[in-house]
Amino acid sequence: MVPREMLEFPKGGILLLLTCLGGLVLGEVGEFSACPQFFYKSTPPKGLNTRRYQPICQRYKNQYRFASLYDRLHRTSLYSAYLLTHPEGKRPTNKWMFEPQLAYSHASPEMQRFPRQGPVSQNVIESQAVLQDYTNSTYTKGHLNPSLHHQIKDDRRATFTLTNIVPQRLGSNSGPWAVLESDVSTRLATFCTGPAYVITGTLPYLSGERWIKNRVAVPEYLWSAYCCPTYNASRPESLRLYFPSYAAVGRNDRDSGEEIVPVDPTAKASVRGYDVRRMALETLEEILQERQAVAVSLFHGQCHQHGG
Template structure:
């Protein structure tokens, strides 16, 4: 893409890529680098503004990492190490990040209490944003990909959530999450690093209740640097990395993700396209107008 073409796109997307805001939460993920392959967060994301690294802390332990956009009240991505769950999905106790509202507050996520403090409401998404909306709370780091009950409970923070249509959340995207878990259990002989994020609309911004930005697409990529050397032939293109993009809007064009005309009516238009890591990085680089690398050295 030429610099002339990249500039208008960057200007449109700067509200999503508002740079790194300093805070006590985490300045640079230095406290939770273990959730990134080679202890290296995605490279190439830059710009002035309000992107806040969060080391997601719950019950005196770090569980995953999120790059949170304060202005849009959603994460740009969450990064984690996948582990097969040792139990069922816990009951949802939705939480928030106190330090987004008060810099000297507790470093641990906290459950919402009524009434919600106005500073919390102004600093991040709250449950009321999703009430009576047409969107579900879409996990970037799903509880399905976390081992212990504490790990799974920690995913229920709204700093790990984006507005996601039900047809996607419980349909094709859920199928993708289960597929990734099965690949991990069958073929990974070491850690699997996953980064899952949200892709904004290209031009006109969408929000729920004029507060929380809605992504046009969801995306995800994994890195499994140590895998079974005797992979079946069909599995070899899927290691050490693979990726996907899912539609979150039935009315979006098909240049990124085609629509399956034969899909059931309830999920038609929420298709997920599987692809190589290189293809995903190319899409993100073009859409976000900056050269993005998700895994250091391409997970080699």
């Protein structure tokens, strides 16, 4: 176990640390050029990247599994990008991992499991979220790239890295957001005849940031979008609006306003306030643009249509 005092330190210390570490990161952390296959037309989203974010090609068992844009200050990723494949089998056992290169500039590019016994390296603690951050918190470990959106077992296991995790309320994680993930998986597995590109990310609070243990920032909303440029043209009429792209935003705070996502007053009490609003890709990009104060394009050319 890591002592509590090792997990909590002033944000001023964080900023100093980030300044010191920012120029040391090499290898798979630092650019997406090693894993462009997870982005439509090999092009990462435009308008979301700044110097404070760190691109990570997430590597497990010597293969790239997905890509994440990591926020060092908030100790979560702004988004994860991946290729959805039809899932098979049970969810793998949780074996949580971390990104060594965030802690040590010349470390292995392979994500590594947290030690089963003994302390976690102070460099790891200072550079990213650790399991103790979530212990006794009121938040679950919310996947941006969900395990159940993958077929290959190692692809599914690779999603259990804390650089792919954000603090998510249980009512969202096991409620409307889980329904969205399931619907997207079924729809794309059934009607998408080519690669299915997915990007899932977060919207931080505009003011009054929330933190767990003064270390990991809590997002106000989660968002997700997919691009399926090649799909079955004979899909039902009711599903035509979902291709070639679609998106959604989900609430992670019951007390948030309803300007982005309205609340369904008839929902069950356990999930009320964690609603998900489904929308066109362009609508999501408008929301992101308003929050980021810069034009946002998630998929190059707005995901060109190639119905088959």
